[in-house]
Amino acid sequence: MLLHPIATLVFGLVSQFVLTNAVFSDEAYKVDWQLQNIGKYKCIISNNDTSKLIVFSDFNDEEETLVSYVNSQDGNIMSRFVLPYKILDVMRSSDKEAFVVRTEKNEFETFDLNLGFPVTTSRLEEVFISSCNCVQQNENVKIEGNTLGILDVKTKLPLFQMPLPEGFQEVVFLETDNVNSLKLSIALTGLRYSYYEIKFNISDTQEPEWERDESLADVVDYVIIDIKDHSMDEIEREMSVEETMDNVLDAYMFRVTTDWNRLRDLLRRNKYNPGKALMEVFNIRKNDDSEKIELARTQNLNFGLSKLLIVATRNSKINAIDLDNRGQTAWSIDSNLQDILSVELIGKTNKLLIISKMGDFEIYESTSELLSPTLNSKGSLITRREIAAAHRLDDSDYFYLEFADGSEKEIVSFGSVEQKLPNADIYITDHDEKAISGHTIGKNNELGEASKITPQKTWKITLKSNERIVAFAARNSEPQVGSLGTILGSREVLYKYFYPNLASYxxxxxxxxxxxxxLIDTITGELLYTQKHKHEKDGVDFDLPINILFGEHWFIYSYFSVKPVPEQKLTVVELYESLEPNERKSDASASYNPINGIFNKPEILTKSYIFPEVIKHMILSNTKYDITTRSLIVELQNGQITYIPKVVLNARRxxxxxxxxxxxxxxxxxxYIPTVRINDHFVITHYRDLITNTKSKMISVPTNLESTSIVCQIGHDIFCTRITPSGPFDFMSPSFEKGKLIGTIIAMVIICYFLRPSVASKKLKSIWLVRE
Incomplete structure (x- = not known):
């Protein structure tokens, strides 16, 4: 029978003409972006060929100095490096091949002018003459009112004049040949800087060559806002109207009328062209760039990738950064508060709460996430004390305040309250360098505006005078559990330890x-597990970062040891109910009082690994349901960010x-291999060099796609990207050829339809043993 060869031929022809191309595109440099900042300009000098400007700015709370090489043609940053000390002044050497900086200790350091490499550390051999005070040192430059003038060297008559722009503060850089050219950089209000290159005898109009906004250089706090899909708002409003109708017939007629009006508007928009109307209904768009951009924007909105990063800066500026639009500013407002401490969302509304260190606050409100909010209300706490930190209590609109003077902690509300405290006992764990303490709030505690509650202290762990806490991590009180246990190769189960009230430090x-x-119980303060690293064996370097984080049923800490050889180490500690398979000590149906202590202590497995780079900071990746493989996102001391899948750091290897x-x-x-290598494919910063300060924060934000998490580094620079630790298993690229896939399926159905009688006949003959 020729059935098999014919079927093979047909399927082969179909595969040639209806080939599905379902591949994922590399999104490197497409979804990731970086906002590079310099900060407040302290001094500017130029190099020999004047193609670069060398900008000096204070860094890390004015304890260090950032040196930035800027392209004088477009204002883009070419390179940057940090000096581990604060400089007071800068001089360009007489041979114009180097620059010399003077530190707070009145010491001098010399660097190559073009490359920035240290030249010598010896004391200065020539008289130090500042290159920063450009206006004061040039007697032929005059600033009177809002006009800058250049005088002729010989006659002292005005050679050139230009009006200074609105918001002028000072001249930070000026070079002129006192004949016909001027190079000028001006500081404007709001940490904005303009750069000019002017020829006196060519044009009377003075437009800047470029401008830079440095207002995002010092971010003090942030909050993430989801951009909502408002396309269904009208339908939701109509459904709410239907629910208020008592008569079913009236509700039905209302729905028919609104649907008819919607159909009529659809036809009008498409000039009564059925084809165009169907294309709009089925979201079939043209292939031009604008349509593709709009389609991608709509998809990202549905997938939860469209978010706003709201940042508050030290100079009292509130900026909304569009994460889906490569860091473009959606809106910006100036707050009236000084020394902003925190920025928060109130409940599930569009109200934005800004809190200052002295307890003053402002509430802003907007009708849409992408519209600039307006001031709704403002106020201040009754107690006028400097606030050191404000911690939100779960999802409520109440805050646990720590004060700079070390006085008793308080729980307060700032104005409007949308989400109240739960009607249950609340336990709070607080810590500083010298102690860890537990506090509790009883049931039925309600707060009005500007009122407060003082939590009761339940326990305290005090350290010795020569000890201090350098890292602390508490477990999420309501973790999303993917599985109750680890399935072994023998098909047995090792049950994980899920007691929620745990912290490690x-x-x-x-x-x-x-x-x-x-490892402690945060309800009672009971010590559950301890692990000691002796100086004689490990030699932990306290000058390098020490980090710790808490995951599902494990915690990981990192440190740098100098013994037996210098190396960065990662240690994972996993908690199980029992190390015996299939043995579970807890009862999910029973209720326990945590005040009485833990009746079943965890059993521990631990393993250490060596990492090739110094880890500066690390967090956990977050996804919507935490089904995706958890990963450690680590910021390295060399300015790169990478991530390590948790399965690599396994205590059971x-x-x-x-x-x-x-x-x-x-x-x-x-x-078990003790060395964990850096996978180049997991370096999410690619070629970028991030500048982070001591207050920089790294966050992982879940999206509607379980596979995808948005990772941002917020500090001196702002960098954001997307990661898929388990691969983009639930996301197809916009170029996915669904038309060919549907065509293939239809062709398969038709072939199966015509081959079905032949297959049935063959089965019947085989039953009756009929030879073909």
Whole structure:
């Protein structure tokens, strides 16, 4: 029978003409972006060929100095580096090949003018003459009122004059040949800077070559706002109207009328062209760039990728940054508050709460996320004390305040309250460098405007005088649990330890050089587990960052040790109900009083790994349901950001010689290799060099796509991108050829329809043993 060859031929022809191309495109440099900042300009000098401007600015609360090389043609940053000290003045050397900086200790350091490399550390051999005070040092430059003038060297008559722009503050850079050219940089209000290159005898109009906005250089706090899809607002309004109708017939007629009006408007928009109307209904768009951009924008809105990053800066500016539009500013407002401490959303509304360090606050409100908000109300707390930190209590609109003078903590509300405290006992864990304490709030505590509650202290752990806490991490009280246990290769289960009230912290002893990691119960303060790193064995370097974070049933901490050899280490500690498979000690149906303590302590597995770079900071990736593989997002000391899948840092990994046949059957099982390498594909900053300060924060924001998380680094620079730790398994690119896929399916259905009688006949003959 020729059935099989014919079917093969037909399927082959179909595959040639209806080939589906469902691949994912590389989104590098498309969804990631960086806002590079310099900060407040302290001094500017030029290099030999004047193609670069060298800008000096204070960094890290004016304790260090940032040196930036800027292209004088377009204002783009070419390179930057940080000097670990504050400079007072700068001089360009007499040979114009180097620049010399004077530090607070009146010491001098010399650097190559073109490349920025250190030349010598010896003391200055020539008389130091500042190159920063450009206006004061040039007697032929005059600023009178809103006019800048250049005088002739010989006659002292006006050679050139230009009106200064609105918002002028000072001249930060000026170079002129006192004949026919001028190079000028002006500081404007709001940390804005303009650069001019002017020829006296060519044009009377003075437009800047470029401008830079440095208002985002010092971010003090942030909040993420989801951009909502308002396309269904009208339908939701109509449905709410229907629900208020008592008569079913009236509600039905109302729906028919609104649907008819919607159909009529659709036809009018498309000039009664059925084809265009159907294209709009099925969202079939043309292939021009504007339509593609609009389609991508709509998809990102539905996928939860469209968000606003609201940042508050030290200079009292509130900016909304569109994460889906490569960091473009959606709106910007100036707050009336000084020393902004925190920015928060009130409830699930569009109200924005701004809090200052002295307890003053402002509430802004907007009808849409993309519209600039207006001041709704303002006020201040009754107690006028400097606030050190304001922590939000769960999802409520109440805040736990810590004061700079160390006085008793308070729980307050700032004006409007949308989300109240739950009617249950609330436990709070607080810590500083010298102590950890637990507090509680009883039930039925209601707060009015500007009122307060003082929480009751329940326990306290005080450290010795030579000890201090350098890292602290608490477990999420309501974690999203993907699975109750780890399935072994033998099909048995190792049950995870899910007691929610846990915290881990790192203590260092500056006298002995020892480091101790503790795990405690945050309700009672009971010590559950401790791990000590002796100075004689590990030699932990306290000058380098020490980090800790808490995951589902594990915590990971990082430190740099100098013994036996200098290396960065990562240690994972996993908590289980029992290390015996299929043994579960907790009862999900029973209720426990956490005040009585934990009746079943966790059993521990731990393993250490070596990492090739110094880790500056690390966080966990967050997704909507936490089904995606969790990853450690780490910021490296070299300015790069990468991530490490948690499955790599597994406390249950064994040496290959110790692995049994069942161990090798386990999902994603691998032998224990102490070194964790950096995967180049996981370096999410690519070629970018981030400048971060001591107050920089790294966040991971979930989206509607379970596979995707938005990662942002917020500090001196602002950088954002998307990561897919388990791959983009739930997202197809816009170029996915669904037409060809549908055509393939239809062709398959038709072929199966015509081949079905032949297959049925063949089965019948085989039953009756009929030879063909």
């Amino acid at each position: 790192v203590v260092i002893n500056e006298d002995t050089g020892d480091m101790v990691v503790n 064994k040496n290959e010689s110790e692995m049994t046949a069942d161990d090798k059957k386990e999902f994603m099982a691998s032998q």
